[in-house]
Amino acid sequence: MNASGQKKWPLQSIVLRKNPNDLARRSARVVTMLSELHKAGFQLLRVMPSMSPSGAHWRLAIGPVELFHRNHGAIMVSEFDLKPSSKQKLEALVRGVALYSSGQAGDGSFFGWQDAKQDDARGLAYKFLQRFPLLAEHGRGWDYAYAGWYQRFCGLVEQGFFPYCFADTESPSRHGLHISNMRPASWGEYHEPPKLPLPPAGLLKTVYSFD
Numbered sequence: 001m002n003a004s005g006q007k008k009w010p011l012q013s014i015v016l017r018k019n020p021n022d023l024a025r026r027s028a029r030v031v032t033m034l035s036e037l038h039k040a041g042f043q044l045l046r047v048m049p050s051m052s053p054s055g056a057h058w059r060l061a062i063g064p065v066e067l068f069h070r071n072h073g074a075i076m077v078s079e080f081d082l083k084p085s086s087k088q089k090l091e092a093l094v095r096g097v098a099l100y101s102s103g104q105a106g107d108g109s110f111f112g113w114q115d116a117k118q119d120d121a122r123g124l125a126y127k128f129l130q131r132f133p134l135l136a137e138h139g140r141g142w143d144y145a146y147a148g149w150y151q152r153f154c155g156l157v158e159q160g161f162f163p164y165c166f167a168d169t170e171s172p173s174r175h176g177l178h179i180s181n182m183r184p185a186s187w188g189e190y191h192e193p194p195k196l197p198l199p200p201a202g203l204l205k206t207v208y209s210f211d
Helices: 022-039 084-095 121-131 133-139 144-158
Strands: 045-051 058-064 098-101 161-164 178-181
Touching: 022 045, 022 058, 022 121, 022 144, 045 144, 045 161, 058 084, 058 133, 058 161, 084 133, 121 133, 144 161
Parallel strands: none
Antiparallel strands: 045 058, 058 098, 161 178
16 A cells, blocks of 8 residues: 555556567467457457467467357367267357467468458457458357456456466366466566456356366
């Protein structure tokens, strides 16, 4: 608290500097892209973040809420785990999921696009709606609880902390997402341990089987 007895909030909660790491900064642009889509009314779109098998790259899969498990709202069903009763309905959606990797950030080829290097988050969002029409169709709608959770996700990424559900050496947790620290050393220590609880439940009828 300050001399007047008022609580003093840490000013570092607001990021004023750009992350000097190109891969982190451009990956954050993709994260912000989804926030732009949420503002535009596509709040049924969700993310499944993960790490590559080598651990060198951070990945982000984007799909509609109907592909996400009820007991882990950040994990999407795979094509191989679809039940026969839902395969016909969901197979095209699963195959059409948007996939990003920080490995694409080096040359700015977001989602494999060759014409997006100079785009900001809003420009990426515009292209996303054009190039993923099926996801746009199923992602249209409001989910205020998830959109609020995603703002926390965005805030961590801006601070250099990249959440992920699983990696080669880490299984999904029932209690929250893992965090990869890509925070520049020059920014100093963050004022609190970064953590992110699970998002609201998805709409997939099957539950995720934890190991």
